[in-house]
Amino acid sequence: MDSVNAPVAPVSETDPFAQLRDAFAGRTALLLEDDPALAAHVADRLAEAGFARVDRFDAGEAALSAATATPYDILILDRHTRGLDGLETLRRLRAGAGPSSDAPAMMLTALGAERQKVEGLLGGADDYLAKPVGDEELLARIAAQLRRSARRARPAGSDIVNGPFRLSPGARTLKLEIGDEARLIDLSPLEFAIVCELMSARGQPVTKTMLWDRCWVEWNFLPDNFVNIIDARISALRRRLKEQAPELGEDLHPLIVSARSQSLVFRDLSSGEG
Numbered sequence: 001m002d003s004v005n006a007p008v009a010p011v012s013e014t015d016p017f018a019q020l021r022d023a024f025a026g027r028t029a030l031l032l033e034d035d036p037a038l039a040a041h042v043a044d045r046l047a048e049a050g051f052a053r054v055d056r057f058d059a060g061e062a063a064l065s066a067a068t069a070t071p072y073d074i075l076i077l078d079r080h081t082r083g084l085d086g087l088e089t090l091r092r093l094r095a096g097a098g099p100s101s102d103a104p105a106m107m108l109t110a111l112g113a114e115r116q117k118v119e120g121l122l123g124g125a126d127d128y129l130a131k132p133v134g135d136e137e138l139l140a141r142i143a144a145q146l147r148r149s150a151r152r153a154r155p156a157g158s159d160i161v162n163g164p165f166r167l168s169p170g171a172r173t174l175k176l177e178i179g180d181e182a183r184l185i186d187l188s189p190l191e192f193a194i195v196c197e198l199m200s201a202r203g204q205p206v207t208k209t210m211l212w213d214r215c216w217v218e219w220n221f222l223p224d225n226f227v228n229i230i231d232a233r234i235s236a237l238r239r240r241l242k243e244q245a246p247e248l249g250e251d252l253h254p255l256i257v258s259a260r261s262q263s264l265v266f267r268d269l270s271s272g273e274g
Contacts, residue, residue, distance in 0.1 A: 001055050001056065001057055001062065001066065002039075002043070002055070002056040017136055017139065017140075017205055017259065017260055017263075019203065019204065020049055020050065020139055020143055020204060020205075021049060021050035022050070023050070023143050023146060023147075023204060024046070024049050024050030024051050024142075024143070024146075025050050025052070026052045027050070027051050027052060027073040027074070027146070028051065028052060028053045028054070028055070028070075028071075028072050028073050028074075029046055029051055029053070029054045029055070029072060029073065029074045029075070029076060029142075030055050030057070030063060030066060030067055030070075030072045030074070030075045030076065030100070030103075031043055031046075031054055031055065031056045031057070031076045032057050032058075032060060032063040032075075032076070032077045032078055032081055032086050032089060033056065033057075033058065033076070033078045033081070033108070034058040034059070034078065034080070034081045034082055035078075036058075038131075039056050039058070040056075042054075042076065042108070042138070043056050045135050045138070045139070046139075046142075049139055055070075055072075058081065058082060059081060059082040059083045059084070060081050060082070060083050060084025060085055060086065060088065060089035061083045061084050061089075063077070063081075063084075063089055064084060064089045064092055064093055067089075067093050067098060067100040067101075067103070068093065068096060068098035068099075068100070068101075069098065069099070070099060070100065071099035071100055071103070072100045072103050073103065073104075073146060073149075074103065074104055074105075074106065074142055074145060074146065075090070075093075075100065075103050075104070075105040075106065076105075076106050076108050076142075077089060077090055077105060077106070077107055077108065077109075077125075078107075078108060078109050079107060079109040079110075079111050079116075079120070080109065080110065080111070086107060086109065087107070087119065087120060087123045087125075090105055090123060090124045090125060091123050091124055093124075094124040103149075104126045104127075104145035104146065104148065104149050105124060105125050105126055105127075106125065106126065106127040106128070106129060106141065106142065106145060107120040107125045107127070107128045107129065108129050108131065108133065108138070109128075109129075109130065109131060110130065110131045111130070112130025112131070117130075126145055126148070127141055127144075127145060129141065136205075136207070136260060136263065137207050137209065137210075140204075140205050140206065140207045140210060140263060141207070141210060143201075143204050143205075144201070144206070144210060147200065147201065147202070147204070160199050160200060160202075161270075162199055162202070162266065162267075162268065162269050162270060163268075163269025163270055164176055164177050164178050164245075164247075164248070164269065165177075165185075165199070165269070166182075167195065167196060167199050167200075169196060169200075172189075172192055174187060174192065174195055176244070176245050176247075178247055185241070185244050185245065186240075186244065187237075187240070190215060190216075190233065191233075191237050191240065193214070193215040194211065194215050194233070194234070194237060195237070195266070197210075197211060197214050197215060198211075198256060198264060198265065198266035199266050201265070201266070202268065203265060203266070203267070203268030204265070205259040205260075205263035205264070205265050206263060206264055206265070207262060207263045208226070208227055208230050208262045208263065208264065209222070209226075209262075211230060211264065212226050212230060216229075227262060234256055234264065237256065238253070238254040238255065238256055241253070241254070241255050241256070242254065242255075252267065252269070255267050
């Protein structure tokens, strides 16, 4: 087993990817990957992003033994590894009662056919990424899994409050609350799904591929022009939010802003700042 510890790095207050350091601070990851160069790259990137420890393994048996005895915040597993492959490692871990048996798991593998993705997700993975994948996509998806894990610890259907906005996932409503007044923001089902995904991220970036996977659920493939489809919908959604929340002022609009690597962020209004 190899472990990588995080270096100290400055945090940008305007870059949502840099702000992931707060979400990753103190976190630990198990990485099962038998390509030494790729394993080193992923481990170093996680450490730079704020992870306290990344334990690297190149064989499934060793990874399973570690996860059975050690609590990890995230599991990142390749499918092609010596001995037990990543999928069988995960299946055995999920069947047990170790401290990482319910940890969020992400497959990071060259096996990217639809059938293989279905196998991975049905085999216990929470996300499935086909290599090659950009560093920022990987970090954003890990952040999303950590957020979902944290939400499971909260009461089901809890409202999400961001400044004057109150999002109620159970009721599927978004309200603007200013003073003693509250009014509903009129959104289509797709627009609500987009806002829900972005506001749930609490100021952290959501990549456009993640947004497509979770909001355009009626599509069973990723079209070549999916970015254009998303951009058009986001542009219309920005206008709709501006029309229905003019009290926020020009300095806070658009509420949905672009980040690096084809990502989007709903402004964090909790501090009263843009």
